Amino acid sequence: MVLLINEQSLSDAEMTAAGFKQLKLGKIIGTETYRWIIFTSAKGLVDGSSYRLPSWGCYTMDGKNIEKEGVKPDIFVKNTFEDRLADRDPQLEKAVAEILKDLK
Incomplete structure (x- = not known):
């Protein structure tokens, strides 16, 4: 198996790539992922609008922060x-x- 990644691979695509690599499922081909992965939650405001707050980060099994690396x-x-x-x-x-x- 191979997995294609590039600078447009972000969020859950980065988690998929990290898991693919950790499980040694095959080769990863392309460029580095975007580094845009953090889970957020929405909070409502009294006027009906909302804002998002970071909730948690995502790390590899050896402790590397996927959002930074x-x-x-x-x-x-x-x-x-x-x-x-x-x-x-x-x-x-x-x-x-x-x-x-x-x-072959």
Whole structure:
């Protein structure tokens, strides 16, 4: 198995990537996650609006704060703006290549 992550992987995608890595389910390919993971809870105000308060953080099994460190891929591959313009996806291409390599 492979897991693709990038700078748009945030919140529960970061938890998924951290768990995938911890459980050694396969290779992670792409760029580091966004580092935007903290659970919040909403509190109501008298006018009907609300605000959000941080409730807890998320940590790896060895105590690293995912919000500060994110999740790093095993194989770094960045999709550039030029790739998007040319409708290329080097991350996906690398993931398929890794799967095919492991199948042989």
